[in-house]
Amino acid sequence: MKIFYAGDLHGGETAFRKFTNAGKFYQADLVIYGGDFTGKMVVPIVEKSGIYTCRYYGSTVKVKKANELPDLERNLRDAGFYPFLVTEEELNQLKESDAERIIKEKQIEVVKDWVDLADERFKAAGIPCIMIPGSVDDFYLDEILNDGKFVQNGDGRVIEVDGFEILSVGGGKPSVFKYPREFSEEELAEKIENAANQVQDMNKCIFNIHIPPYRHRFGSRDFV
Incomplete structure (x- = not known):
């Protein structure tokens, strides 16, 4: 299976539009967006x-x-x-409350546009797409991610694609930034375990987890 993966675009409009065309361009069998839709x-x-x-x-x-x-x-x-x-x-x-309202409205507007665009392009290409929220993506965005007509919100789920099982867990670990979707190490371990219990064949399971694993070569210096 050929997978095209992207994540952490943080509101970058052109980058996301390229992502929605990348599956077809690279002839991928599956496209995954690993979280962090929103800008800051x-x-x-x-x-x-x-x-x-x-x-x-x-x-x-x-x-x-x-x-x-x-x-x-x-x-x-x-x-x-x-x-x-x-x-x-x-x-x-x-006022400060106005600022919170405005950024919420802007985030909802952009993520809705992105999900609609991804729906349209991946459906036309016939390429399955799994998305998950990242650390910065607030919980009020879940409804939009769940409303995808073709793309799927994989958070906390195991989705079968061409005989493979895609296990997905969104969110991240605690940080000094106190992002909306942060969980303790224990909470993350429980989320991963709960999802893993849904897997039928671990030999054909692909883990799609927003935070980099320990000692992963693409992880930040916190993990190596």
């Missing part, structure tokens, strides 16, 4: 007197024509940010 920051594009200003990566960008906004928004999306068009007056009136 909303970037306000502030309008004042017809000029639009935003700050990201330590730089200030100004746009003087409204018809140039789509390019700026596209650049932000490709970098994994969520552009938020707002007037200076509206920005000054926002």
Whole structure:
């Protein structure tokens, strides 16, 4: 079986679009997305007197024509940010609760668009696709991942593809960042064990787990 795997795109729009075409391009039998759909920051594009200003990566960008906004928004999306068009007056009136609401709305909007796109392209290609949430993906996104018409949310499940069993567990271990979907080592071990108990033939089982295994050569230095 030929598998195309990607993960940790963190809101990068062009990267995800490439992912949805990669299965067909590489003639894969199965495509897996290993988690971390969402970006980590909303970037306000502030309008004042017809000029639009935003700050990201330590730089200030100004746009003087409204018809140039789509390019700026596209650049932000490709970098994994969520552009938020707002007037200076509206920005000054926002509260902390508004910020939480806005990032939630942006995350839901993008993940829904991504799942719809993946549904369309993988169905057309006839290539099964399994997705799982990562550490940064909040629990309110589960409903969207579960609503896929062709792609499947594999989190906590074992899915059979061409005689192989794909065991998937999303989320990650505790970190200093305190991401939404973090579990203790004991909780993760229980999740993996519960999924493993569903496996019929471990010799033909593929583990799809968001966090890198201990001493895995693709893991971070925390694991080697």
